[in-house]
Amino acid sequence: MSHSEVQNLLLLGGILFAIGLIGFLTRRSLILMFLSLETMLSGVSLNLIVFSKFHQNYQGQILAVMVLTISACEAAIALAMVVSLYRRKATLDVQAWDDLSETILPKSTAGDYQDLEHEEHYPKLSPAGLDPLDRPVPSSMQASLDQDQKTSPIVSEVNQRA
Amino acid sequence: MNPLPIDPKNLPLVNGDPFQGNLAQILLMVILLGAVAYLLLQHGLIKSKMMAWAGAGLFAFAALMAFTSIPMQLDSLVRMCFSILAVAGGIAFITTREPVHAALGFATAVLSSCGVMFMQSAYFIAAATMIVYAGATIIIFLFVLMFAQKAQLQWYDVQLTNPVIATVVATSLLMAIAWSVSESEEILPVKLDLTRPYSLAEPGPSPGMVMPPVPEASMTQDQLNAFVPAKTSGLGRSMFTDYLLAIELAGTVLLVATLGAIVLAQKPERDLS
Known part of the structure; x- marks a missing residue:
């Protein structure tokens, strides 16, 4: 393995890394940012493999296996x-999630954030107590101002004290 | 633990030919021109298809020049083909607007770099990369894209964030890499290093199995060359002896990531009432 071959392949790894860096910093689609990350990792593992062949031991290839494992994990989680x-x-716009970042930073492209087309889904609270429209309140619990009607024992007790 | 009886200071020399760096100026110019062209493209200053075709023709001409400058051996030619395909796929990946085209460019770049890895006798990693990236990732990507994407181009695919800053950062990084790689006398001659400093394995006879031979100091250069890593079986042996703990940890991380992906991708309960 000649030195010019090592040089060419290291350059190829560097070019792949730079392309991935540009893609990651410029793209706004979430999936394409993730593919840019994969491009960067591919350049790095190519670099490791070239050095493994150059030094003629397996350490670089083992490290490339590690990189591959982590990138597979990252692919699963990211998707x-x-x-x-x-x-x-x-x-899929990453700037729709800008409010997760620090608020003191100025927005990179202000004003082009469009309204959402779908409504958001907020969690619903489970209902507590009885719905008076669904079930009638039992007559013993009903309060009434009319003295003639049969009142609940609590109301009659209050009236007696008064 | 060093299981080998070779003195680390007395290793046989593998590759000692001197290297003259002469690519630096041309390389830096090419990188700079590429960055300027990318910026012009992103700011909409290259509009006509004629100019795009002229750029592609210039790229093909540079590739042809690179072909004439490399030694005419089959492996260098194939390696150069793979490298050019990888770079072209990467350029297509960052310049196209449609996400599907960008994904195809990504697949081209990764498959071509897998070809380069094959030529570096890293067969297992090349095959695994092809399966993981070009198989699983691209297919899942297209699946996600199918249900996520409308028919027309999305506005966030057209408008990029900070192409100037990204190009400056990446270009300076790449120029530093190119400069340091092309520096003469920077890549030192390499000695055959067969020491395994982190190994937990002891070479020797084991009941029920025949252990592979280990290099010794009394061997000649030809006998030592048989231990140069070019086989997948050697990689497997190194994985499961020298780096066993790391490999087991990697498997655990994969399991945890699988569980996390399953939990994350579940559909949330919308109606709780």
């Missing part, structure tokens, strides 16, 4: 997160 984020706001 699951993209699915759940899309379910929430119905857009």
Whole structure:
């Protein structure tokens, strides 16, 4: 393995890394940012493999296996997160989630954030107590101002004290 | 623990040919021109298809020049083909607007770098990368894209964030890499290092199995060359002896990530009442 070959392949790894960096910093779609990350990882593992061949031992390849494992984990987690984020706001734009960042930072492109097309789904509270429209209140619990009608024992007791 | 009876200061020399760095100026110019072209493209200053085709023709011409400058051996030619395909796929990945085209560019870049990995005799990693990236990732990506994307181009695919800052950062990084790689005498000659400093395994006879031979100091250069890593079986042996704990940890991380992905992708309960 000649030195010029090492040089060329290290350059190829660097170019892949730089392309992934540009893509990650410029793209706004969540999936494409994630693919840019994968491009960067591919460049890094190419670098490791070239050095493994150059030094003629397996340490670089083992490290590349580790990189591959972590990138597979990251792929699974990122795609699951993209699915759940899309379910929430119905857009793949990363700037729809700008309110998760620090508020003192100025927005990079102000004003082009459009309104959401779908309504958000907030959690619903489970109902507590009885719904008076659904079930009639038992007559013993009903309060009435009319003295002639049969009143509940609590109301009659109050009236007696008065 | 060093199981080998070789003195680490007395290792056989593998690769000692000197190296002259002469690529630096041309490389830096090419990188700078590429960055300027990318910025012009992002700011809409290259509008006509004629100019895009002219750029592609210039790229093809540069590739042809690179072909004439490399030694005419089959492996260097194939390696150069893979490298050019990888770079072209990466450029297509960051310049196209449609996400599907960008995904195809990504697949091209990753598959081509897998070809380069094959030529570096990293067969297992190349195959695993192909399965993970080009198989699973691209297919899941297209699946997600199908249900997420409308028919027309989305506005957030067209308008990028801070292309100037990103280009400046990436270009300076790449120029630093190119400069340091092309520096002469920077890549030192390499000695055959067969020491395994982190190994927990003891070479020797084991009941019921035949252990592979280990290198010794009395071997000649030809016999030592048989231990140069070019086989997947050697990688497996190194994984499960020298780096057993790390491999087990990686498997655990994969399991945890699988569980997390299943939990995250579940549909939330909408109606609780």
